[in-house]
Amino acid sequence: MTSVPGPEPVDFEALFHQAPCGYLVTDDGGRITAVNGTFLHWSGYSLPDLVGSAIQSLMPVGDQILYSTHCIPQLGIAGAVSEVAVEIICADGSRRAALLSASRSPASGQQPATVRIIIFSAHERRMYEKELVSALRNAEESEARRAEAEHELQRLALQDHLTGLPNRAGLKAKLDGFLAARRAGQGTLAALCIDLDHFKAVNDSLGHAAGDELLVAVARRLVPAAGKQATVARLSGDEFIVVDIFAGTDEATARAARLLDVLRAPMLIEGLEIVTSASIGVAVAGEDGETMDDLVRRADIAMYRAKSLGRSRWELHQPAESDPTADRLRALAELRHGISDGALRLHYQPRVDLRTGLAVGVEALVRWQHPSRGLLAPSEFIGMAEESGLVRPLGAWVLEETLRQAEDWRIEDAGGSRLEVAVNLSARQLNDPGLVPMVEHALRLRRTDPSLLVLEITETALMDDPGGALDQLMALKDLGVSLAVDDFGVGYSSLTYLKKFPIDELKIDQSFIMGLGTDTGDAAIVTSCIDLAHAVGIRAVAEGVETPGQVQVLRAMGCDYAQGYHFARPLPAPLLREWLKANSQGQRPDSSPVLS
Structure with a gap:
């Protein structure tokens, strides 16, 4: 038993x-x-x-x-x-x-x-x-x-829920071994920052489920291709990183090239064959005091440079290479201080009646007196101001300063008793619900006759949201101001919309004016724009007029107003005052070169 x-x-x-x-x-x-x-x-x-x-x-x-x-x-x-x-x-x-x-x-x-x-x-x-x-x-x-x-x-x-790879926190947790190996002189520590090219197109066209499937497939390819001792992590979105100890910089860049080849092979996503590519930034560890965050940041900078140079390539971070994100934040801070500290300047370009040759108005153009780079044209900072929201205080300053200066000219009567002043509005401003109250406040503050203010909006800005733009323009017209379509001819507005907008003038883009007298196509376009403006009962204004021949052709076409270097470059207020005096006396004013 x-x-x-x-x-x-x-x-x-x-x-x-x-x-x-x-x-x-x-x-x-x-x-x-x-x-x-x-x-x-x-x-x-x-x-x-x-x-x-x-x-x-x-x-x-x-x-x-x-x-x-x-x-x-x-x-x-x-x-x-x-x-x-x-x-x-x-x-x-x-x-x-x-x-x-x-x-x-x-x-x-x-x-x-x-x-x-x-x-x-x-x-x-x-x-x-x-x-x-x-x-x-x-x-x-x-x-x-x-x-x-x-x-x-x-x-x-410490783990990315989608791919199973370490996330950013998980990467940091694994790096002690790499840092110890580097200190022991066992090799060169390097980070390879990998970002998929055009990943957004996959999400937008096939959906986020397909995008997730693609990220998982990429992770599965990267792990075996990165090397046995390497750590592969997903930092965010479609951005991955590989950290390893290499024999030297050449081995690190060779690994990047191999990863590019691996990722270029087609992948089957939801029954469709997807061909993708990536941009890779390589950064090699520098001084002993450098942190892993510093190394990853430098690899990220190199990756963005690879994207800017055409994508589907790798780039090695250079010691003198700057961080574009940090540079942009620094520039934004400088612009913010420039607006608040009085570093903005206004230059004014005259608008001339082609029949009389006399100035009928000026266009205000903002400049930034940068502390180290000198006087900057709008193209250097307006885009940044729009993206960051700084265009709102910047635009308010431009409008109020323009109206203040116009008031001074009227008091002095330097040929400017009935001078129109034109101010540009960006697409961001046109979509701002505070635009109309801002304009109304500026007009009341300077006691300006609203009919003397022209607000210029680009054709493209109008067509971004025609319905919203129409509401804003109607509210502005109720204030009594004039409205102009800037850069006309380069956008894609329809005649139907143009007829509905309460527009007072069309400004024909300078790219068509340049060919007058030499290009029959440009001449036909300019003639059509002038005829269109007159057909709907508004003025036609030619931009970028530089030669007497262009003036002669525009007069023959019946164009109403013109502006450009032939008449005057954009001038600071004191020089414009002298120009206006000479112009009102029928003289040919001198226009010395000033930043345009």
């Missing part, structure tokens, strides 16, 4: 000393006789500090333990205690053994932790050893589940 093995003997001492929970044992008088290492680690006490001490010196005893919470600070447990609970393990009617469970908040950046402390007397151990062992095992199983859950949370926090 085969005997059935009995239960394994209970190893109480092993449970006690190896447990992940903190244990204290007291004698029947409440003096501590044993402490395990976990409790010493949690509490900060040493073994001699505790053995022989009364448990009362650490915490209340008896029934008080059921509702007392200040015992935890007395034990020296680090972190803020958010919960204290007591579970009865066993009782003999007068004495209790209790499991004290307390949750503590972790140190910064760590995962939540749980503190468990079990207190029992030697007497209780003898009487209820089986129950105590069961309770200790339950506590340890609970602790093991908590530790497993904590480990899973840490893993998820």
Whole structure:
């Protein structure tokens, strides 16, 4: 007859000393006789500090333990205690053994932790050893589940949920080994920043599910191709990074070239064959004080340079290469200070009546007096101002300063008593709900006759949102101002929309004026623009007029107004004042070269 093995003997001492929970044992008088290492680690006490001490010196005893919470600070447990609970393990009617469970908040950046402390007397151990062992095992199983859950949370926090690769935080966690190897002189540390070309087109055309499938496929290709010791991570979106120790710069760039070839091979995404490519930036670790963030940032800079040079290539970061993002932020800060500190300037270009040769208005053109680069034309900063939202305060300043200057000319009557002033509006301003109140405030502030203000909007800006643009233009017309379509002929507006807009003049783009007298095609376009303007009852204005021949042709075509270098370059207010005086007296004013 085969005997059935009995239960394994209970190893109480092993449970006690190896447990992940903190244990204290007291004698029947409440003096501590044993402490395990976990409790010493949690509490900060040493073994001699505790053995022989009364448990009362650490915490209340008896029934008080059921509702007392200040015992935890007395034990020296680090972190803020958010919960204290007591579970009865066993009782003999007068004495209790209790499991004290307390949750503590972790140190910064760590995962939540749980503190468990079990207190029992030697007497209780003898009487209820089986129950105590069961309770200790339950506590340890609970602790093991908590530790497993904590480990899973840490893993998820360091891993990209889509590809399974390390994320940015996971990359940092893996880099100690690379830094140590570099310090030990085992090779050259380099980062390869990889960004897919035209990934947005996949998302837009096939959907985000297809985009995700493509990212997973890219990750699966990168890992084996990057090298056995390399770390491949997904930083964000379609941007990946490879970090490894190389024999030198040449090996790092050769690896980049190989990764490009791997990624160029077609991939099957949702039944379609997708051919993709990537731009890769390579950065080699420099001085010992450089951080991994610095290295990754330099690889990112090189990657953007690869994109700007045509994509589907790698570029090596050069030490003198600047960070375009940092440069842009620096330029934005400079522009913001320039607006607030009075570094903007206005130059004015006259608009001439082609029948009389007399000035009928001026166009205000903003300049920026940069502290180190000198006087900058609008093309150097208007785009940046539009993207950042700085165009709103910039535009408000231009309008108010233009109206202030126009008021001065009228007071001086330097040929400018009825001079129109034209101010450009950007597409961003046209979509700004605060535009009309801003114009109304400026007109009221300077007591300007609204009919003397011309607001110029590009044809492209009008057609970005025809419905919204029409509402804004109608509200501006209600203020009494005039409206002009700038750069006409290079956009894509329809005659239907043009007829609906409350426009007062068309400004024919200078690219067509340049060919007058030599290009029959340009002549036909300019004639059509002038005829169109007159057909809908508005003025035609030619931009960029530079020669007497162009003036002669425009007059013959019946063009109303013109502006350009033939008449005057954009001039600062003092020089324009002199020009206006000479022009009002029928003289040919002198126009010295000024930044246009």
